[in-house]
Amino acid sequence: MSAIELRGLTKVYPGGVRALDALDLVIPDGEFFALLGPSGCGKTTLLRTIAGLETATSGSVVLGERDVTNIQPGARDLAMVFQDYALFPHMDVTDNIAYPLRIKKVAKAARGDKAREVGERLGLAQLMDRRPGQLSGGQQQRVALARVMATQARAFLFDEPLSNLDARLRLEARTFLKRLQRELGVTTVFVTHDQAEALAMADRMAVMEAGHIRQVGTPAEVFQRPINTFVASFIGSTPMNLLDAVVRGDSLEVSGCKVAVPESAAGLLTDGEKIVYGVRPEYMSYSAGPAEGALGGKVSIVENLGASHLVTLEVGTASVQAVVPEGREPVPGDDGYALPRADRALAYRDGDLVAAGRGGTEAGA
Amino acid sequence: MSPRRVLGRIGFYTLIAVVLAFFSVPLLWLATAPFTSDPTYEVSLPDFTLANFRAILEHPYALGSLYNSLILAVGTALLVVLFAALAAYALSRVRIPGRDGLLYALLLLSSIITGTAAMVPIYQLAVELNLIDTHLGVILILTGGLLPAAIFMLKDFMDTTPKSYEESARVFGASPLQIVRHVVVPLVRPGLATIAVWAIANVWGNFLMPYLLFSSDPENQPAAVIIYTLYTEGGQANLQLLSTFGLLYSVPVVLMYLFVSKKYGFRFHGGIKR
Numbered sequence: 339m340s341a342i343e344l345r346g347l348t349k350v351y352p353g354g355v356r357a358l359d360a361l362d363l364v365i366p367d368g369e370f371f372a373l374l375g376p377s378g379c380g381k382t383t384l385l386r387t388i389a390g391l392e393t394a395t396s397g398s399v400v401l402g403e404r405d406v407t408n409i410q411p412g413a414r415d416l417a418m419v420f421q422d423y424a425l426f427p428h429m430d431v432t433d434n435i436a437y438p439l440r441i442k443k444v445a446k447a448a449r450g451d452k453a454r455e456v457g458e459r460l461g462l463a464q465l466m467d468r469r470p471g472q473l474s475g476g477q478q479q480r481v482a483l484a485r486v487m488a489t490q491a492r493a494f495l496f497d498e499p500l501s502n503l504d505a506r507l508r509l510e511a512r513t514f515l516k517r518l519q520r521e522l523g524v525t526t527v528f529v530t531h532d533q534a535e536a537l538a539m540a541d542r543m544a545v546m547e548a549g550h551i552r553q554v555g556t557p558a559e560v561f562q563r564p565i566n567t568f569v570a571s572f573i574g575s576t577p578m579n580l581l582d583a584v585v586r587g588d589s590l591e592v593s594g595c596k597v598a599v600p601e602s603a604a605g606l607l608t609d610g611e612k613i614v615y616g617v618r619p620e621y622m623s624y625s626a627g628p629a630e631g632a633l634g635g636k637v638s639i640v641e642n643l644g645a646s647h648l649v650t651l652e653v654g655t656a657s658v659q660a661v662v663p664e665g666r667e668p669v670p671g672d673d674g675y676a677l678p679r680a681d682r683a684l685a686y687r688d689g690d691l692v693a694a695g696r697g698g699t700e701a702g703a
Numbered sequence: 704m705s706p707r708r709v710l711g712r713i714g715f716y717t718l719i720a721v722v723l724a725f726f727s728v729p730l731l732w733l734a735t736a737p738f739t740s741d742p743t744y745e746v747s748l749p750d751f752t753l754a755n756f757r758a759i760l761e762h763p764y765a766l767g768s769l770y771n772s773l774i775l776a777v778g779t780a781l782l783v784v785l786f787a788a789l790a791a792y793a794l795s796r797v798r799i800p801g802r803d804g805l806l807y808a809l810l811l812l813s814s815i816i817t818g819t820a821a822m823v824p825i826y827q828l829a830v831e832l833n834l835i836d837t838h839l840g841v842i843l844i845l846t847g848g849l850l851p852a853a854i855f856m857l858k859d860f861m862d863t864t865p866k867s868y869e870e871s872a873r874v875f876g877a878s879p880l881q882i883v884r885h886v887v888v889p890l891v892r893p894g895l896a897t898i899a900v901w902a903i904a905n906v907w908g909n910f911l912m913p914y915l916l917f918s919s920d921p922e923n924q925p926a927a928v929i930i931y932t933l934y935t936e937g938g939q940a941n942l943q944l945l946s947t948f949g950l951l952y953s954v955p956v957v958l959m960y961l962f963v964s965k966k967y968g969f970r971f972h973g974g975i976k977r
Contacts, residue, residue, distance in 0.1 A: 391870055412876030424871035428889040437885075438875040489875065 340402030340492045341367045342388065342525060347397035349383055357383040359549040360397065365527060365542075367402075370519045372536035373529045375546035376572065381529045384546070385495050388527065389418050401492060412441070417486035418495040422502060423478050425470035431457065431481050432466045438489040449488075456484045460518075476507050483518065494519075496528035500535055512538055533573045537561060545569045562682065563602070567614060567689045576619045576648055580686070581656050583615035590615055590685075593654030595633045597678060602693040603685035614686040619648060621682035622660035625675050626668065632675040633658050637668045651676060733953070736946035743942065755947040764921050765948055768929035771838070772907055773955075775925055778842040780902040783849050784895050790850075791857035792887055796869075806858065809851035822915060829916055836923060841916050845906050853898045860894030861887070893967045900963050907956055926952045 342365040349358040357380045365371045373381040386392045388399055390411030398407040406414045417438070425434050432453045433440075439449035457466055460480045470478055479499070486494050499515060500508045516539050519526050530536050536543045537557040544554045545568075553565040564570035570578045583590045583597075585607045590597050592615050599607060600615070607613065628634060635653035647667040651658045651674050660676040668674050685692040728746055736742035737756070738749035759765050794802060825844060826835075834840025864887065872882045888895070910927045917923040921932070930952060933944040 389874055391874070411870075411874045412878075414874075416874065418871065418874045420867040420871055422865065422867055424865070424867040426868060426872075426886060426889075428892075437872070440885075441872075441876045441881065 340525060341365060342493055342527065343400040344384075344388075345398045345400065347384070347387065347399065348395045349380075349387055349392060350395045356549050358387065358394075361551055363544060363551060363554065365525060367525055368523045369525055370516065370539060370541045371525075371527045372540035372543035373527065373546060374533060374536040374543050374572075375531065377531055379546040380549040381531075381546050382497060385418075385497055385527060385529045389416055389495050390414050415492045416495060417489040417491035417493075419479075419482045419486055419497065419499060421498040423470075423482040425478055425481055425485075427470055430467050430469055431462060431473075434470065434481055435484045435488050438485065452488055453484070456488050457481075460484045460487075475503050476511060479503065479511060483515075487522065491524070493525040493527065496526065498530060499528055500530070500532075508535075515539060534575055537573070545572060547572075563684065563691065563693065564616075565691050567616070567686050570616050570684070570686070574618055574620075576643075576659060576661065578616050578618045579622075579658050581615045581658065583613050583685075585609055585611045585613065589631075592633060593656040593658075595653060596631065597633065597683075598631045598680045600683040600685050601681045602691075606692050606694065607685060611687070613692065614689075615683065616686055617678040617683040619659040619661045621679045622658075622676040623679070624649060624660045624662045624666070624668075625677070626672065627675065629675050629677050631680075632677040634673065634675045637670050637672045637674045640667055640670060649674060649676075733946065733949055736942065737950045739946075741943075742946055755943045759944060759947045759951065762933075762944065762948075764924065764929050764932075765944075765951075767922065768924055768926045769951065769955075771913075771923055772925035772927065772952075774838055775841055775845065775913065776903040776906040778838065779845045779849065779906045780899045782842065782846040783853050783902040784899050786846070787850055787853035787857050787898055788888065788891075788895060789883075790854045791861050792883060794854065795858050795861035796866075806851075806855055810855050813848060813851040819911065822911070825912075826915055834916070836917055836920055838923065841913050844912055844916070845909060848912075849902050849905060853902065856901075857891070857894055857898055860891045864890045896963055896967045900959060903959065904956060 342363075344361050344363040347358055347361040347363075348356070350356050361384065373384060375381045383392060387394050390406070390409065394407055398405050400406070401414060401416070426437065429437065432450060435453035435457055436444075436449040439452060444452070454463070454466060457463060460483060462477070462480055462484060465473060465477060465481075470481065473481065479502070496515075500511055503511055512535065519539075528539070537560075540557060542554065542556050543560060544551045545560060546552065547568050553560055553569050560569065561573055564573055564578070567580055570580060581592050583592045585591075585599070586596070587609060588599060590599055590613075597615070625632070633651065633653045635651040635658065637649055638652050638657070639648075639650040641648040641650075643661070645664055647662045647664065649660050649662050649668060651660065658676055660674075662668070731746045732744075735746060735749045738751050738753075739747065740750055740752045740754060794806065829835045829840050829844070832840070834843065868886050868890065869882050872886050877885065908927060910931070913923075913925050914928045914931075917928070921929070926948070930945065930948055933941045933948060935941045
């Protein structure tokens with residue numbers, strides 16, 4: 339078990355595409371770490387570079403005390419679960435789990451015992467003689483996990499671990515993975531394009547865009563204080579409201595409404611300045627009557643989210659969304675007022691967060 | 704059904720029956736003639752004699768030639784499968800400029816330059832290398848002739864196996880040769896079987912190369928060449944021996960097809976994509 343450290347890691351593909359651009363990142367020992375970003379942002383390239391399946395153009399990958407940048411993947415003491423699990427179709431579950439031990443020349447009997455022990459722990463005892471083709475998606479995933487557990491690797495790498503499962507199973511597997519990682523205590527890095535997955539599972543996460551790490555932090559930090567408008571719009575199951583605003587003295591003018599300056603930006607804005615005002619729909623309190631500092635407009639859309647509703651208000655030329663608890667939802671055409679929580683609202687200048695002590699760590703330039 | 708369609712149907716099936724008869728008569732002849740004491744070119748009810756088989760057993764080269772065919776066929780198939788598998792794997796996984804061009808050029812050249820055109824240089828080469836009158840020489844030359852097509856077909860198989868299997872094995876520390884043995888070969892086994900069967904069938908029926916390179920010694924000649932020598936003293940085709948030997952010659956290939964097709968269940972039309 340060991341920490342993973344990236345120093346100025348750069349990957350340029352032949353043809354000049356910079357998939358990774360001078361990344362610096364430290365993942366402490368035992369952490370469950372998520373690499374999150376839209377497709378094509380370089381997160382999978384980063385994982386594959388850590389694994390050694392891609393060679394870094396410059397910079398280094400350090401595992402514990404050891405610089406592994408130029409070491410073959412097999413000699414890095416890492417184990418990886420692939421997106422399609424990559425279980426060998428011609429081997430049964432036992433042989434699949436025991437395969438890493440076979441490479442390490444462990445005797446047949448000993449590796450069979452180890453495979454059964456790990457398999458039993460993951461509830462595969464009844465399936466040890468089956469072929470991967472005879473297993474469900476969830477079972478295949480557990481075989482893939484058992485196989486990396488059998489390796490005694492210093493760190494685990496998971497590529498989109500949940501994307502091959504159907505929606506219901508995915509939630510179950512999410513809880514299962516988080517519990518397993520906690521029990522094993524092995525440094526684990528996983529890649530996902532699903533922000534809900536990253537928020538739910540990770541101890542800390544990095545949000546990536548176009549080969550850069552935009553923000554590193556705990557899920558709470560990244561959710562509450564996105565460092566720029568890209569992260570703000572990418573994180574959260576309902577996108578953050580990002581509204582053009584003008585500073586007017588000690589308040590802001592947003593689409594003709596007067597709202598309070600976000601607490602985090604207090605004293606940092608100059609009068610008359612144009613900024614972007616950000617507030618999550620979850621951090622708005624909705625009322626049917628006018629309120630001081632609220633955004634008022636006509637309700638255009640009401641979306642049912644189950645225990646709550648997502649209400650879209652037309653405020654001047656802008657659309658503002660607010661989450662409203664069940665039983666209090668308006669109907670389209672009503673007048674509505676959404677009051678942002680000043681301690682959760684944010685101000686962005688040129689796309690970057692305006693705040694004194696900024697949440698999380700800023701990374702990249 | 705309108706009368707017109709009924710007539711059409713009848714016409715269609717009559718045509719099929721005629722085509723079928725056309726192809727089945729030679730096969731029927733091959734099945735009955737060896738058991739007939741004095742076979743002609745007609746298909747007739749045999750009198751179930753085994754005298755022809757006795758005669759073939761007494762022929763000095765007949766059984767030996769089947770053994771020679773077996774050695775050539777199996778030897779060539781082994782070499783073709785081994786070399787084609789390694790080459791196809793490398794060509795499928797390594798990106799080199801002009802890779803597809805190379806493959807097509809190999810394929811094209813190997814089909815343009817047939818045995819007849821290359822006969823003289825091949826003979827010269829074999830003499831220079833002391834490979835004349837040896838099984839090894841014939842095996843090597845036949846292997847060379849079959850490899851381009853075999854590589855081409857196998858590369859297609861290799862291309863369809865996901866890379867993640869190999870990458871997974873690689874992260875666990877497997878060496879390239881271990882990856883080929885543990886992962887790639889088992890995955891493309893139907894492809895390897897196709898190539899092996901195809902190579903054996905090719906060599907089994909090849910006349911020119913062994914005829915050319917075993918010029919002096921009938922001891923070494925395979926069945927395809929020996930069958931050509933089965934004449935009576937009068938210079939007429941010896942139908943007793945020809946039919947009997949023909950039957951013995953074709954049975955192994957038919958058995959092999961049945962066995963492999965049962966084991967791997969692959970279809971034989973083109974046989975590339977499953």
